[in-house]
Amino acid sequence: MSVEIAGRERVNLLGLERAGLEAFVGTLGSKPFRARQLMQWMYGRGESRFEAMTDLARDFRVLLAGRAQIRPPEIVTAQRSSDGTRKWLLRADSVQAIEMVYIPEESRGTLCISSQVGCALDCSFCSTAQQGFNRNLTTAEIVGQVWLAERELAREYVPAPGDSPGHRAITNVVLMGMGEPLANFRNVVPALRIFTDDFGFDISRRRVTLSTSGLVPQIYKLAEEVNVALAVSLHAPTDELRSTLVPINRKHPIAELLEACWHYIDEQNGRSVTFEYVMLDGVNDQPEHARALVRLLRGRPAKLNLIPFNPFPGTLYRRSSTAAILRFRDELLSQGVLATIRRTRGEDIDAACGQLAGRVNDRTTVRLGNKLIGVAVQS
Numbered sequence: 388m389s390v391e392i393a394g395r396e397r398v399n400l401l402g403l404e405r406a407g408l409e410a411f412v413g414t415l416g417s418k419p420f421r422a423r424q425l426m427q428w429m430y431g432r433g434e435s436r437f438e439a440m441t442d443l444a445r446d447f448r449v450l451l452a453g454r455a456q457i458r459p460p461e462i463v464t465a466q467r468s469s470d471g472t473r474k475w476l477l478r479a480d481s482v483q484a485i486e487m488v489y490i491p492e493e494s495r496g497t498l499c500i501s502s503q504v505g506c507a508l509d510c511s512f513c514s515t516a517q518q519g520f521n522r523n524l525t526t527a528e529i530v531g532q533v534w535l536a537e538r539e540l541a542r543e544y545v546p547a548p549g550d551s552p553g554h555r556a557i558t559n560v561v562l563m564g565m566g567e568p569l570a571n572f573r574n575v576v577p578a579l580r581i582f583t584d585d586f587g588f589d590i591s592r593r594r595v596t597l598s599t600s601g602l603v604p605q606i607y608k609l610a611e612e613v614n615v616a617l618a619v620s621l622h623a624p625t626d627e628l629r630s631t632l633v634p635i636n637r638k639h640p641i642a643e644l645l646e647a648c649w650h651y652i653d654e655q656n657g658r659s660v661t662f663e664y665v666m667l668d669g670v671n672d673q674p675e676h677a678r679a680l681v682r683l684l685r686g687r688p689a690k691l692n693l694i695p696f697n698p699f700p701g702t703l704y705r706r707s708s709t710a711a712i713l714r715f716r717d718e719l720l721s722q723g724v725l726a727t728i729r730r731t732r733g734e735d736i737d738a739a740c741g742q743l744a745g746r747v748n749d750r751t752t753v754r755l756g757n758k759l760i761g762v763a764v765q766s
């Protein structure tokens with residue numbers, strides 16, 4: 388693997404998976420095991436200062452400081468919901484921002500990260516879509532989100548009796564923030580490897596979930612590269628309806644998408660695909676939709692995750708009533724399809740699914756550095 392060093396710019400080591408880091412330390416005249424030592428400092432201990440990495444030779448540390456850096460995205464704002472959910476707005480560059488969300492639960496802590504600035508897919512019920520597509524995040528920016536959140540959360544951590552010394556606030560990572568991860572395949576795959584590498588964040592592959600709107604060729608490619616958990620935004624049981632909600636369906640219809648999903652599970656020896664299904668009042672929440680889903684999914688390695696719609700300014704959709712959502716779930720369960728309802732978290736800070744970087748249309752502006760910008764931010 389070759390490592391490109393652009394001009395005099397210091398290489399951000401958060402962007403290099405293990406093989407890339409080994410190649411990089413090789414260019415500095417060091418042995419591959421130095422890369423693993425570096426990773427232990429970076430990911431095991433959250434260290435970003437080379438001078439603090441005391442088991443590395445002094446000369447090597449000096450060399451690293453001149454040629455490399457460990458630089459996470461910069462925090463613009465941090466918010467905390469009344470339910471404990473956290474949201475950070477991060478600077479993507481001088482004018483653009485992305486968001487990440489931390490969802491603490493009794494037995495786990497999930498970080499929801501972004502893969503792109505904006506999104507090109509134009510799903511009609513998602514506020515990120517309104518912003519359009521700006522650019523792909525780099526691997527360093529994707530990995531840097533987890534690195535940064537772990538550091539921020541570790542600062543506040545008060546050990547409880549019985550906690551293991553290597554306590555981590557983040558046990559699960561989901562690529563369900565802004566952007567379509569499979570449209571940024573090249574940068575996302577190395578990030579997934581760093582999440583699961585035992586010298587990286589060392590998260591079990593079942594606890595790293597990539598969610599896609601259904602880029603079929605990339606699902607086949609992904610099956611060859613990594614084996615993380617797969618979530619797919621289904622949202623409708625028929626092509627006619629799905630095409631109105633998730634326009635990429637016109638290119639990759641449901642039958643093709645499901646074939647790719649079953650292939651992924653076969654290749655990965657995985658348990659099941661999670662199908663996300665946003666509950667839109669009067670649109671896709673009727674008993675006939677549940678029955679059509681049963682025909683698609685019964686007997687398959689599939690479970691459905693029903694997401695109550697999270698509204699945002701300007702949307703014409705409404706959330707299905709609680710009664711309708713429960714009825715829908717029960718219909719699926721009674722016909723042998725596993726279904727759960729996603730608990731809405733962080734709504735008071737617009738951190739819930741589909742609300743990230745919302746409010747593009749409310750003319751909110753934010754001051755980033757000295758520039759006034761119009762990206763999606765909450766006031």
Ligand code: SAH
Nearest residue numbers: 513563567598599600620663696697740741
């Ligand atoms: N682009 C990827 C991941 C991002 S969104 C994908 O499409 O899967 C994560 C989930 O939130 C997706 O299932 C998405 O369809 C859903 N979602 C988007 N907007 C929503 C909204 N307003 N309310 C509830 N869920 C929403």
